[in-house]
Amino acid sequence: MNLIQHFIDGKKVSGSSDRKGKVFNPAIGKQESEVILGSKADLNLAVEKAKKAFEEWSNKPPIQRARIIFKYKELVEKNSEELIKYIVSEHGKVFEDARGSLTRGLEVVEFACGIPQMLKGDFTENVGTNIDSWSVRQPLGVCAGITPFNFPAMVPMWMFPMAIACGNTFILKPSEKDPSCPLRLAELFSEAGLPDGVLNVVNGDKEVVDAILENKDIPAVSFVGSTPIAKYIYENAAKNEKRVQALGGAKNHCVVMPDCDLDQAVNGLMGAAYGSAGERCMAQSVAVAVGNIGDKLVNELTKKVEALKIGPGMDKSSEMGPLVTKEHLEKVKGYVDLGVKEGAKLIVDGRDIKLQGYENGYYIGGCLFDYVKKDMRIYKEEIFGPVLSVVRAKDFDEAVQLVNDHEFGNGTSIYTRDGDSGRTFANKIKIGMVGINIPIPVPVAFHSFGGWKRSLFGDQHMHGPEGVRFYTKLKTITSRWPSGMRSNPEFIMPTMK
Ligand code: NAD
Numbered sequence: 001m002n003l004i005q006h007f008i009d010g011k012k013v014s015g016s017s018d019r020k021g022k023v024f025n026p027a028i029g030k031q032e033s034e035v036i037l038g039s040k041a042d043l044n045l046a047v048e049k050a051k052k053a054f055e056e057w058s059n060k061p062p063i064q065r066a067r068i069i070f071k072y073k074e075l076v077e078k079n080s081e082e083l084i085k086y087i088v089s090e091h092g093k094v095f096e097d098a099r100g101s102l103t104r105g106l107e108v109v110e111f112a113c114g115i116p117q118m119l120k121g122d123f124t125e126n127v128g129t130n131i132d133s134w135s136v137r138q139p140l141g142v143c144a145g146i147t148p149f150n151f152p153a154m155v156p157m158w159m160f161p162m163a164i165a166c167g168n169t170f171i172l173k174p175s176e177k178d179p180s181c182p183l184r185l186a187e188l189f190s191e192a193g194l195p196d197g198v199l200n201v202v203n204g205d206k207e208v209v210d211a212i213l214e215n216k217d218i219p220a221v222s223f224v225g226s227t228p229i230a231k232y233i234y235e236n237a238a239k240n241e242k243r244v245q246a247l248g249g250a251k252n253h254c255v256v257m258p259d260c261d262l263d264q265a266v267n268g269l270m271g272a273a274y275g276s277a278g279e280r281c282m283a284q285s286v287a288v289a290v291g292n293i294g295d296k297l298v299n300e301l302t303k304k305v306e307a308l309k310i311g312p313g314m315d316k317s318s319e320m321g322p323l324v325t326k327e328h329l330e331k332v333k334g335y336v337d338l339g340v341k342e343g344a345k346l347i348v349d350g351r352d353i354k355l356q357g358y359e360n361g362y363y364i365g366g367c368l369f370d371y372v373k374k375d376m377r378i379y380k381e382e383i384f385g386p387v388l389s390v391v392r393a394k395d396f397d398e399a400v401q402l403v404n405d406h407e408f409g410n411g412t413s414i415y416t417r418d419g420d421s422g423r424t425f426a427n428k429i430k431i432g433m434v435g436i437n438i439p440i441p442v443p444v445a446f447h448s449f450g451g452w453k454r455s456l457f458g459d460q461h462m463h464g465p466e467g468v469r470f471y472t473k474l475k476t477i478t479s480r481w482p483s484g485m486r487s488n489p490e491f492i493m494p495t496m497k
Contacts, residue, residue, distance in 0.1 A: 002033040004179050006042060006203055007186045009049040010196030015042035021176040021205065026092035026322040027312035029360030033090075035179050038204035043171070043211035046200040050142040050169035051217055053197030058139045058167040062116040065165055072161075072192035073109045076102075079188060083181055087152055088313035090178035092321040092362070093276045095313055098153075105157030107445035108463045112165035118468045119166070128494075131480045137472035139167030140219045140243070144212045146233065147182070148225040149175035149324055150279045150384075156182045158449060159222045160199055162467035164189075171218070172201045173208050177324055213237055220471065222462065223247065224281075226382075227408070227454050234457035245458040245470055247281070247450060249382040250410035254284040254439065255399045255425065258291040260415035261437075266300040268415065268439030273388040274308060274366050275440075277320050278332075281455075282411045282433070282440045285383060286372070287390045288399045294392045298347060298370050301388070305348040305366040308386075312358060322362040323385060329362040332385030336367050339378040339389070344369040350386065374402060382408070396421060404430045409452030411441055432456065 004023065005012045016039050023033040057065070076083065080102055087098040123134040145159040152174060160170045174182035179201075186201045202208050212218055213236045220243040223233040227248035237244035254272065256265050272284035289297045311318035323329045333351050340346050350365020364386060372379050372389035379389055393399040403412055413435035414425040422436040432451035435441030443449050443464065450461025460470040 001031075004033050004035040004183060004203060006036065006038055006046070007183055007199075007201040008042070008046045009053075009200065010190050012187075015039065015045070015202075017042060017204075023090055023177065023179065024325060025089050026324055026362045027089070027314070028358060029326065029362060033180065035176055035203050037176065038202045038208045040207060040211040042204070043202050043208050044215065046171050046202050047142055047215050047217050049197040050171055050200055053195055054139075054141055054169045057164075057169055057195060057198050060167070062119050062165075062167070065167065066113050066115050068193045069109060069113050069115070069161065069165055072189050072194070073106060073113065075188045075192050076106055076109065076185070079184070083153060083184060085314075086181040086184060087178070088321070090180055091149065091152055092324055093279070093313055094318045094321050095316060097276055098313065101151050101154040104442070104445075105154040108157050109161045111445040111464065112161040115165035118465075119472070127478065130483055131478060133476065133478040135474055135476045137166070137468065138475055139472060141168060142171065142218050143168045143220045143222070143471060144171045144173065144218050145222045146173045146209055146212065146225065147175055149177040150276070150281070152178040152181040153185060155224045156185065158224070158462045158467070162463055163222075163471045164194070164198060166468060166471040168471055169198045170200070171212065172199070173204060173212060174201065176203060176205050179203050209233070213240055213242075216240075219243060221246075222470070224462075230457055231454075243470070245450075245456070245460050245462065247456050247462065248454055249384075249408060250281045250283075250451060250455050251286060251380075251382055251406055251408045252282060252284045252411045252413075253286040253288050253403045253406070254412070255288045255403065255414040256290060256293055256297055257396065257414065257416035257418065257421055258293045259417045260293070261417065262293070262296060262300060264437060265415035266297065266304065268413070268437075269301065269388070270304050272413075272439035274305070274320050274386045277323055277364070278386040279324065279384055280440070282442050283384075284411075284413065284439065285388060286379065287388060288393050288402060289390055290393050290396060290399050294370075294390065298368070298390055301368055301390075302347055305368045305388070308366045310353060310363055310365055311355060312361065320366065320386060323364060324362070326362055328384070329364060332364055332383055332387065335378055335381075335383045335385070336387060339369050339372070339376065339387075342376040342378060344372045344376060344378060344389065374405075380407070396424075400425065400428055404428075407454045410455040411435070411451065413437075413439055413441060432461070
């Protein structure tokens with residue numbers, strides 16, 4: 001059985017814990033690896049090493065840090081097939097989708113290469129007579145990241161390239177469900193020339209997470225995962241005086257206006273609802289059919305959902321792979337059962353799909369509900385599977401109200417040909433990431449990613465300019481050099497004369 005270890009101080013190590021987690025290949029429903037579930041002592045050791053590495057790394061000129069990041073980009077590209085295979089074999093998503101997610105992570109690495117420009121600071125000559133003032137952003141120290149199963153490459157890459165470029169050192173605690181890809185990503189950074197101890201991976205579960213939250217030498221925690229855990233991280237990290245950004249779950253609405261290009265809307269929705277088997281925080285799990293578009297929309301969707309090609313991620317013809325674990329498959333099926341009980345109309349039922357040769361894989365076909373109402377649990381809760389709910393709204397205002405009243409606020413889209421509807425939607429909607437005729441409006445690396453409401457606890461979004469702000473603190477220096485001018489003690493609040 002393949003054993004997945006930690007990566008601490010530039011080496012793979014087993015640490016002090018004898019607890020192990022099972023890592024499955026969801027396409028065949030078989031355990032292929034075990035991952036060491038680290039202890040508090042393992043985390044503390046990694047922090048010690050990262051603290052030591054911080055002394056030199058934080059002093060390295062940003063241009064030299066950037067050169068290592070450039071090499072890292074090349075190495076990740078060179079090893080991309082291997083990284084993608086890890087994603088497919090432990091997460092289940094289809095090969096080209098896994099490649100897309102890795103590319104999105106690489107774009108953050110590319111952005112991080114520009115760190116010298118981003119850390120330039122501000123300078124004002126003569127804020128007072130012969131007095132200059134300037135502001136710089138300095139690194140925080142040992143930062144930590146805790147990441148979910150659904151993007152084992154992209155989400156860690158939202159965090160560590162930015163933190164490290166800014167001069168911090170980093171401890172990553174990846175999901176215990178698919179830890180091979182993040183571990184390899186850390187090794188590759190080391191191969192690119194990153195000094196030992198700058199990037200460490202400690203595998204594990206709640207024990208490592210709690211050790212991160214308690215460790216006094218970690219000043220900042222980034223988290224991505226479900227809302228209850230995001231809230232737990234936010235509260236406990238703040239209680240321990242840490243800076244925190246905690247991104248949570250989602251229920252993303254796609255508003256389909258009667259004047260839209262229906263083909264474009266249906267194709268957009270298909271990818272956004274069923275891509276990665278719905279296991280995306282930006283998946284669109286609710287289609288709001290406005291006015292008289294409902295029946296046409298449902299008819300077109302039905303044909304396409306029934307025709308979805310479901311199969312293992314390594315099969316190039318598959319459009320949708322399995323869910324990540326058996327437990328998750330049961331949970332998603334349970335939600336479909338619940339929707340039927342709650343009175344929604346199940347138009348396409350994917351619960352009983354069987355794939356020849358893959359009978360033990362964690363597959364479910366695409367499911368489509370119509371006439372979903374806002375008080376149903378299948379509307380209110382995140383299902384995180386290939387289940388699309390169609391809700392009918394009489395007009396634009398009712399659709400906007402629905403989106404704004406929902407507890408989650410990650411992403412949303414509108415499909416329309418009307419500029420006024422698109423602009424008003426973007427202006428009024430209480431959501432962090434908005435698409436106009438764009439199905440999954442994930443901001444590119446040089447903008448920043450984050451939701452509103454209970455999809456993000458904290459003040460800053462991830463990567464892009466917000467990433468630089470999160471992983472640095474501001475220092476403002478005011479200075480005067482002796483110039484022969486006489487000065488006397490001053491006992492009043494200094495003002496700039
Ligand atoms: P999860 O919350 O179960 O796990 C996330 C991380 O928290 C993992 O590293 C896990 O080990 C750790 N964890 C789990 N339970 C814990 C506990 N009780 N105490 C401390 N740590 C704990 O999430 P998941 O199932 O891995 O990922 C799916 C969720 O992530 C979905 O809700 C999805 O919407 C969300 N997500 C959000 C974004 C975003 O940007 N907002 C992006 C990706 C995924």
